Amino acid sequence: MYILKKTTLAELKRVQSTIKKELASEKIIQEIYEYIFSAEGKKTRALLCLLSSKSSDIKPNNRINLASIIELLHTATLVHDDVVDESERRRGTRSVNQVWTNSYSVLMGDFIYSKAFILMVKLGIPSILDELAKATNDIARGEIIQLELFEKGQLIELKDLLKVSYLKTGRLFEASAKTGAMLACRSDDEIKTFGLLGKALGIAFQIQDDILDYEALKLDIGKPALKDFKEGKITFPLYFAIQQANTKDKNFIMSQLGQSKISKNNQNKIYKLIQNRKTQYEINTLLDRYTKETLKHLEKLKHHACYNEMLELITFSKIRKI
């Protein structure tokens, strides 16, 4: 995965154990909680926060705690998203709504959200609380907008997709970097730079995520293929493919979009439409645009201890296959 310093890898491990330490007094809650966190995610947001808060002046414990809070918030949104999307799998294992029920997912999401807020209050930095409460609100906003966008079957514009990508993904990346910088008591200007870097990185991350939904058809990356497509979501690659497609192909796409079962033959046809030269050009240009923006902001942070690892994270996010 990422090529990180040993100290950073050790910190990411401490994030995982900090999260797992949050015990519940009831067996059922503990059981679901452990199930959720036994499947380890990439912890990209936690890593972004750890890098942004790198500083010799602050207590290392606080950095681990903030990164853990962000990981908890992110996981709570995933648990709720699985209900919204009726997902069957999450992080390579069955999702909570499958092993238990939707009801448990809704309530465990609330449990984890509020656990994160308890830890935030304990951290005791008002500006961080404010940023994370607002980010949580924006994520919900983004999800609702996305829901309406695809239910209405209305004409989707690139600006809608960018807005949703920012709110549901970029926003928490932004908050991770910003709050990390806040914790390290950086200047307002620097906090802003970290925030903008996080925002652009999050959108780039989402674009790559959308690409992988189709690439998973050909790659053995342990990710279910066409998940977004089967949920009826028009993501960046599909948006560009539709732009390029002739009427017949467009009708074919729309006839398959949102179907839970798609024949091998039709899957190949969809893949081919995504692989269209012009479509690939458009999607790669978009991904490049956000990666370049990320790097532009990183240039301002050359003197920071996080520089090399941040560069690694940005590069990895663009080429990642997981």
Place this chain on the structure above:
Amino acid sequence: MYILKKTTLAELKRVQSTIKKELASEKIIQEIYEYIFSAEGKKTRALLCLLSSKSSDIKPNNRINLASIIELLHTATLVHDDVVDESERRRGTRSVNQVWTNSYSVLMGDFIYSKAFILMVKLGIPSILDELAKATNDIARGEIIQLELFEKGQLIELKDLLKVSYLKTGRLFEASAKTGAMLACRSDDEIKTFGLLGKALGIAFQIQDDILDYEALKLDIGKPALKDFKEGKITFPLYFAIQQANTKDKNFIMSQLGQSKISKNNQNKIYKLIQNRKTQYEINTLLDRYTKETLKHLEKLKHHACYNEMLELITFSKIRKI
């Protein structure tokens, strides 16, 4: 409803308008938000908070804001509960999951939760943030415990029902009174007393709520009858009825519990079993116990501006039919 001072009624109105003022920039979110808050609830928790914070020393705006935050938190739990319970109606109107879908309910609940946290951060009192974050976590805990209790079909004990009633209802009543007292900068001892009063009042409120689920069969109170029963929930009245029933009646109850349709004849039979003299004695004794505990704590607050109205709230909660 309650006999309250004109000033208090005006404050409750301001709570409603403060909540409604929280605009969202997206039409769909605004629409659902307005729908949720167009059906006014009793605002018992907001009232409890307003009374507990009565003091000439603090900014009235902060009291209204805190009460609004509590009402937002409560409403968020209701929106999520309607998904968990698959409810069709809420506050006399169709629930969000009926008008829109479960997905919208999950996300709107998150939207309202985080909105409440944003406002809490703005209020800027760490002890209040801490109490409300913990209360939110406990409510989720209570709901999960309740879910498991009734799914397992295990033997339910009175202590389980009391624990669930405390967590899912008493806990936010406790937090409403406690944070109100915190806002008014009362002494630690007084904050504790307000908290204990709120806790006991919340449990009494829940007991009366459970009673009304059966009373609604005979009263025209605009509340759907046997909602809990049809959801398979053993609440206080049914718990005592089962204790009193012979094997035949017990089997009858268990055969009907959780059924979505119950014949008029069987409804009458269930009502009669709840009306059993010993059952009524037990349920009323329990309600009395918590009401008396509430009054015991209120006695310590005789010199407070809130005394008379608090007494009114306690009395009303016991005899209320809504």
